[in-house]
Amino acid sequence: MQTVIFDMDGVIVDTEPVHRYAYFRHFEELGISVTDAEYAAFTGRSTRNVYQHLKDRHDLPQPTQELVLAKREFFNRAFDEKPDLDLLDGVRHLIDDLHQQGLELILASSASHSTISRVMRRFELGPYFSHLLSGEDFARSKPDPAIFEQAAALARSPKNECVVIEDSANGVTAAKAAGIYCIGYRSEHSEGQDLHHADLVVAHFRELTAARIAAIKAD
Structure with missing residues (x-):
């Protein structure tokens, strides 16, 4: 090799705790419910792919890119502020x-x-x-x-x-x-x-x- x-x-x-925090803060803002089992199935999928799935499932009106950027804002703030x-x-x-x-x-x-x-x-x-x-x-x-x-x-x-x-x-x-x-x-x-x-x-x-x-x- x-x-x-x-x-x-x-x-x-391990940025997963930061991603989880960002996703669930955004889900709360969007007013949608995502179970732990559904969230676990997102592992390894891109943020864009996740939100394309959620748009279809929850009939979200926002464009996919807008959803991706909103979640990214939550993530970036948490990433920069997490000292450990x-x-x-x-x-x-x-x-x-x-x-x-x-x-x-x-x-x-x-x-x-x-x-x-x-x-x-x-x-x-x-x-x-x-x-x-x-x-x-x-x-x-x-x-x-x-x-x-x-x-x-x-x-x-x-x-x-x-x-x-x-x-x-x-x-x-x-x-x-x-x-x-x-x-x-x-x-x-x-x-x-x-x-x-x-x-x-x-x-x-x-x-x-x-x-x-x-x-x-x-x-």
């Missing part, structure tokens, strides 16, 4: 190790460009990644494989030398549908996600090193 394609939320940083937001345990060491060993890193996240930029800037991760892909640029969210197919097309190595690291069932499904080897990260922040269809599942990033990833042989 020569290229590692990272998801972001739940893999690099940090990278997930062990992921910076893994990123450093991969970078030092010459593996290419690509980000393929359902998050918006705005959120990706905020994370890259806050944690100074931009120089590690050759490409930053946002779900905003794709008509369909994970489990659709489009974002991973594009990541593999941009990679300097062929698809069979790429590996995806994902924490959501939708993300793993997307990676496998794209024909890419997938490591499922069983994050404590992504409980209830079915990762059984990943090629390898780990519970902590200390289980992964550049040498172990580079040695993986895809079928």
